[in-house]
Amino acid sequence: MRYLGCSYGYLIFSDRRHCHLVDVYTGTKVKPPKFQSESNTLIYLGILMAPLNSPSLRLILFSRMSMLQWQVGTNFWTEHPLDGELIHQIVFFKGHMFAMDFVQRLHTIRIAPELSTQEVAVMWEESMLVGLHSKPWLVVCGDMLLLVDLSVSMDQLFGFPGTFQVFCLNFSVEPAKWVKMDKFDNWALFLTNDRRNPTFSCMKPERWGGKSNYI
Structure with missing residues (x-):
């Protein structure tokens, strides 16, 4: 499995078909639904938007070509194509999600009304x-x-x-x-x-x- 990151006490991994969440304290494992595209084998980064017991939990994954979202309780992923932004790091600041890409441009990432990214001047x-x-x-x-x-x-x-x-x-x-x-x-x-x-x-x-x- 490929390591994607850690968030809210969970290690995030992926293999060719699934994402895996592992609680570092208890060993509890959570397996979201299967990926719908073979291109998702290129996923390299993952982050939770909230603790796993939150009703508004979303898991966001990044591949070289797209951004994927899974909301707890659903059995599917939503996907948003990325236009060349290879995301390097993500932080949460004052209710917003900020991301820096590999050429050090700053972006905001929004999940509503749909997944989207916008570069910050x-x-x-x-x-x-x-x-x-x-x-x-x-x-x-x-x-x-x-x-x-x-x-x-x-x-x-x-x-x-x-x-x-x-x-x-x-x-x-x-x-x-x-x-x-x-x-x-x-x-x-x-x-x-x-x-x-x-x-x-x-x-x-x-x-x-x-x-x-x-x-």
Whole structure:
């Protein structure tokens, strides 16, 4: 089986015909209905919209060609074609689902009245466009949507040292703009190299021995 991500305590896998949800605490397994198309073997990312016991639960899967949706209680998938947007990471922010694709464009994903994606017009700072960069991370931090970028420089002694930069999306201007942050006060950010796994933030991490303004 292929690993697609983790969400609300469930690991998400797929094989050629089915998606499989596995509760990481109890081992309970849930198997949504069979895929209706052989093209779905190219699925690479999955995310739950809500906890599994929620009556409005939806499971969203992404393949290279389409986006699929299963609503709990139904025995079919709905499908929406994607026009070249290979989704890289998804976060939920203020009731909206934001996605970043592999060329770092930001999109919103809507499930009503039907599955759809829309690119968000965003202005980038010049410092974000020069040098060598890794794929950035989206992180929700309180009422801020952050982008964490790892810029890499070349050093003859130490190889390729990296420096984290953090940007906050300013929605009050049009188009929205990434604004660099020098520090993020009493927050700690948690990242993972596998972008299918969720990023998250924690306020006042000193309560459990962590560090503020730390990644």
